[in-house]
Amino acid sequence: MDTRTVAVFSLGGTIAMTTDPVTGGVVPALSAHDLLAAVPALQHLDVDLRVHDFRNVPSASLGFDDLDALTEALADAFRTGCDGAVVTQGTDTIEETAYLLDLLLPGDQPVVVTGAMRNPTLPGPDGPANIHAAVIAAAAPELTGAGTVVVLGDEIHAARTVRKSHSTSPAAFTSPATGPLGRIHEGRVHLHAPLAARTTFTRPTTGAAARVGLYTATLGDDGTLLAAMAEACDGLVVAAFGVGHVPEGFVGILERAASRIPVVLASRIGNGPVLRGTYGFPGSEKDLLARGLIRAGHLDAHKARLLLHTLLRQGRTPAEITAAFATAAH
Numbered sequence: 279m280d281t282r283t284v285a286v287f288s289l290g291g292t293i294a295m296t297t298d299p300v301t302g303g304v305v306p307a308l309s310a311h312d313l314l315a316a317v318p319a320l321q322h323l324d325v326d327l328r329v330h331d332f333r334n335v336p337s338a339s340l341g342f343d344d345l346d347a348l349t350e351a352l353a354d355a356f357r358t359g360c361d362g363a364v365v366t367q368g369t370d371t372i373e374e375t376a377y378l379l380d381l382l383l384p385g386d387q388p389v390v391v392t393g394a395m396r397n398p399t400l401p402g403p404d405g406p407a408n409i410h411a412a413v414i415a416a417a418a419p420e421l422t423g424a425g426t427v428v429v430l431g432d433e434i435h436a437a438r439t440v441r442k443s444h445s446t447s448p449a450a451f452t453s454p455a456t457g458p459l460g461r462i463h464e465g466r467v468h469l470h471a472p473l474a475a476r477t478t479f480t481r482p483t484t485g486a487a488a489r490v491g492l493y494t495a496t497l498g499d500d501g502t503l504l505a506a507m508a509e510a511c512d513g514l515v516v517a518a519f520g521v522g523h524v525p526e527g528f529v530g531i532l533e534r535a536a537s538r539i540p541v542v543l544a545s546r547i548g549n550g551p552v553l554r555g556t557y558g559f560p561g562s563e564k565d566l567l568a569r570g571l572i573r574a575g576h577l578d579a580h581k582a583r584l585l586l587h588t589l590l591r592q593g594r595t596p597a598e599i600t601a602a603f604a605t606a607a608h
């Protein structure tokens with residue numbers, strides 16, 4: 279195999295944190311070069327790295343402007359010959375950033391997002407091993423056409439299915455519905471199944487902001503807060519109970535909202551689909567879909583919010599948004 283070229287973009291997060299003398303807590307500080315210098319094994323890979331210090335923030339503070347800029351920079355890297363790319367960032371928002379990149383980068387070159395659960399000051403930090411595995415994955419011809427994947431703990435997860443499933447475990451990343459796409463061992467990518475087709479969208483060109491709310495149904499909620507949130511939104515995702523159920527008091531609020539803005543029905547479970555037509559009571563999935571809500575299908579609520587955000591920024595019509603969800607979230 280010829281030498282592969284991989285772009286590395288560092289965005290901060292625990293993987294890049296060291297102790298701050300003022301607060302005594304860890305804060306983002308290490309550069310992309312620092313991160314790579316901690317992985318001597320990279321020198322044994324036949325890979326040229328193009329290194330970019332892109333941001334240095336905790337991932338809770340990444341925003342759509344950062345992701346727009348990163349998408350553009352990744353597209354540039356691929357235009358100028360990179361075979362793949364690695365993004366290092368905080369793990370808290372990886373399941374969202376990776377999905378957004380997957381939606382907006384249609385090329386065949388893989389984007390591999392990674393981070394660390396244990397910061398560099400702790401015994402057994404996982405960042406160096408994750409970077410090593412991520413570079414192997416980004417350079418692997420087996421992942422050509424995979425879109426964006428998340429690599430931690432030697433597992434490869436599709437952006438569309440991955441979730442952070444534990445707040446501290448080094449094995450925090452899982453794909454609850456499908457399991458990992460594959461694994462990395464002995465320096466190679468091993469896929470468990472052929473890569474699935476994916477849906478991509480052109481990058482929004484308008485720059486128009488879209489405010490998409492995410493509201494979680496909870497026991498005994500009378501809907502007052504939901505009504506207030508819906509008023510402030512350009513689009514709304516409801517993380518409903520189970521297969522897509524809400525309290526009866528939500529029904530009128532959601533129907534009125536859906537006549538004005540797109541309202542997506544997702545599940546707060548995060549594993550398994552919203553159903554279409556099993557239950558028939560007011561506030562059931564069948565009832566809400568008949569009142570104009572859009573079914574999130576298998577897409578979890580956080581990812582449904584990002585898909586809706588992307589479609590709104592592209593100025594899509596309600597019919598186009600419904601069709602896009604049917605394709606991208608089946």
Ligand code: ASP
Nearest residue numbers: 291292336337368369370
């Ligand atoms: N709070 C950190 C972040 O997302 C957690 C991490 O990186 O694991 O930036």
